Amino acid sequence: MKDFWQKQIEEKWKLCFLAPMDWYGDSAYRQVMKKVEPNIMCVTEFYSADWLVYSKTLADSVLPHCEIEEPLIVQIFWKDPDNFAKAAKIIERYNIAWIDVNMWCPAKKVVKSWHWSGLMINEETAYRIVDELNKATKLPISVKTRLGFDWDDNLIKFAKWLENAWASLLTVHGRTAKQAYTWFANFEPIYELKKHIKIPLICNGDVKNYEDGMNKVKDLDGFMIWRATFWNPWVFLGEKKMSKSENEANADNHFIDSGLNPEWRFNVLPWEFIDWQYFPTLWEILDIMFFHALKLTETKWERKGSLEIRKHLVCYLKNFPWVKVFRKKLVSVESLVDVENVINDIKTEYKDFLWVITSEINMSE
Numbered sequence: 001m002k003d004f005w006q007k008q009i010e011e012k013w014k015l016c017f018l019a020p021m022d023w024y025g026d027s028a029y030r031q032v033m034k035k036v037e038p039n040i041m042c043v044t045e046f047y048s049a050d051w052l053v054y055s056k057t058l059a060d061s062v063l064p065h066c067e068i069e070e071p072l073i074v075q076i077f078w079k080d081p082d083n084f085a086k087a088a089k090i091i092e093r094y095n096i097a098w099i100d101v102n103m104w105c106p107a108k109k110v111v112k113s114w115h116w117s118g119l120m121i122n123e124e125t126a127y128r129i130v131d132e133l134n135k136a137t138k139l140p141i142s143v144k145t146r147l148g149f150d151w152d153d154n155l156i157k158f159a160k161w162l163e164n165a166w167a168s169l170l171t172v173h174g175r176t177a178k179q180a181y182t183w184f185a186n187f188e189p190i191y192e193l194k195k196h197i198k199i200p201l202i203c204n205g206d207v208k209n210y211e212d213g214m215n216k217v218k219d220l221d222g223f224m225i226w227r228a229t230f231w232n233p234w235v236f237l238g239e240k241k242m243s244k245s246e247n248e249a250n251a252d253n254h255f256i257d258s259g260l261n262p263e264w265r266f267n268v269l270p271w272e273f274i275d276w277q278y279f280p281t282l283w284e285i286l287d288i289m290f291f292h293a294l295k296l297t298e299t300k301w302e303r304k305g306s307l308e309i310r311k312h313l314v315c316y317l318k319n320f321p322w323v324k325v326f327r328k329k330l331v332s333v334e335s336l337v338d339v340e341n342v343i344n345d346i347k348t349e350y351k352d353f354l355w356v357i358t359s360e361i362n363m364s365e
Contacts, residue, residue: 004071004098004140004168008041009200015222016213016236017171018042018229019204020075020102020144026062028295028305030069032288033229037210037236042069043224046102049078049087063094071097075144077105079115081128085136098140098168101129106146106177117177120149123161130165142169144204149177152189156196163197170197171224174205187216194220210238211276231315233288237278282320283354286343289316293339306335313339322350 008015018025018033020043030042044062051058065072074096076087084101091099103126105116119126126143133141143162148154159170172193174185185205194201200221207213213223228235273279280288292312297305313330317323323330329342347354 009221014217016040017224019224019226020046027065027299031295032292033233034068036233040236043073043075046075046077049076049083052087052090053083059090073098073100075100075102077102077115081132084129085132088133088137092137100142100144103143103145104173106180117146120158127161127165130162130167134166140168143167144171146173147176147189155189156193159193159197163199169200171202171204209235209277234278234280279357281355281357285316289313290343293336297336302335306333
């Protein structure tokens with residue numbers, strides 16, 4: 001299993017990931033992304049190794065997943081190498097493909113206690129974490145980190161520490177911990193790092209869509225997309241990758257049994273890509289909205305799933321000037337039936353626009 005990454009690179013040439021996102025990257029969200037582009041790989045929300053060790057309830061609620069999400073990466077954080085090892089033993093039971101260690105998150109409150117990106121200035125602990133994980137499990141171990149803590153002058157040294165601890169892949173966000181999410185991501189130090197390590201190297205930060213990622217990746221092995229995926233799973237579609245044979249296979253495998261319309265995958269036309277970005281039709285958006293609601297209610301039960309989908313429904317339609325007409329209904333749904341009813345109302349009200357791509361819709365309020 002330790003050669004997993006190399007096999008993936010040989011099959012896909014460049015790896016494309018859904019980045020880990022707390023409060024968003026749950027099973028339903030990952031299924032939405034994989035529904036649109038099955039070739040991406042998904043990273044879970046980040047979970048505390050400590051919590052996984054001491055709470056079976058947490059493990060049983062976040063680690064089970066659906067086949068469509070595989071191969072699935074679980075990202076964990078903490079600062080105690082021994083608990084990382086114990087958590088790995090638990091993660092192994094859930095058919096997870098590999099484990100990723102969070103050494104990138106810049107939240108000051110947690111960093112002060114030497115978690116997350118705080119490990120970048122505690123190299124020995126970072127080394128021990130990866131080393132203990134490798135001793136505890138046969139699953140591949142990867143790390144997501146940043147250019148540095150204050151500056152990027154220690155990136156190569158830190159990466160080599162991780163490589164020597166047998167990390168099998170490294171993802172680097174193009175900002176320092178001090179920068180957090182300000183300024184623009186800088187990939188130049190990541191390109192330089194590639195010359196100094198042998199393990200696969202992934203870039204992350206300000207990647208807008210698949211084509212943008214392919215332009216930025218250069219000689220790296222892949223890229224992650226994070227905030228650009230919010231209510232827009234189509235960011236993973238690239239004009240070069242779309243083909244009728246691929247669409248037929250994906251539609252047959254994933255759409256027909258879900259009750260969604262499988263035909264939309266056959267309607268991907270060249271002019272739906274504008275500046276290398278794919279623009280979905282209103283029909284596609286509404287179908288994905290229902291699919292997202294369906295998977296939330298399946299994985300988190302009807303009541304909780306219905307409450308959580310509210311924040312997503314309006315945002316899927318945020319670019320439509322008439323969304324405020326349906327806002328109250330969308331943020332008040334109590335069940336999957338309610339979601340379906342609102343979507344059907346929209347389809348009826350705007351039936352003439354269902355197959356128009358979103359970039360061309362300019363309806364009056």
